[in-house]
Amino acid sequence: QVQVVESGGGLVQAGGSLRLSCAASGSIFSINDMGWDRRTPGKQYELVASITSGGSINYADSVKGRSTISRDIAKNTVYLQMNSLKAEDTAVYYCFADVALDSRYPLRFTRHWGQGTQVTVSS
Secondary structure, three states, rough: OOEEEEEOOEEEEEEOOOEEEEEEEEEEEEEEEEEEEEEEOOOEEEEEEOOOOOOOOOEOOOOOOOEEEEEOOOEEEEEEEEEEOOOHHHHHEEEEEEEEEOOOOOOOEEEEEEEEEEEEOOO
């Protein structure tokens, strides 16, 4: 069983910053990609940022230049630093981790999600 737990959301004024954290734990052999999606009040989902085990990074155009994703491989954690926040960044942010559970199948990854953390940006 795998648990993915986010923290760091909250209420912030426009122009402010937040740092989201996410830790994966449980019966983990290895983790490939980790990252963040978000669901806006209009219920649209968007990939915010992702990072592979090799360090390759992808950002949504909407956050590029304002956000930094980083990862601690040894701790199975991923972070998202968001700066210059805008009202349109208001969303529930979900962390995901692509986990291999069994050393016999090291390339069999399944995506696990956290419960989500609310980020509200007031204008």
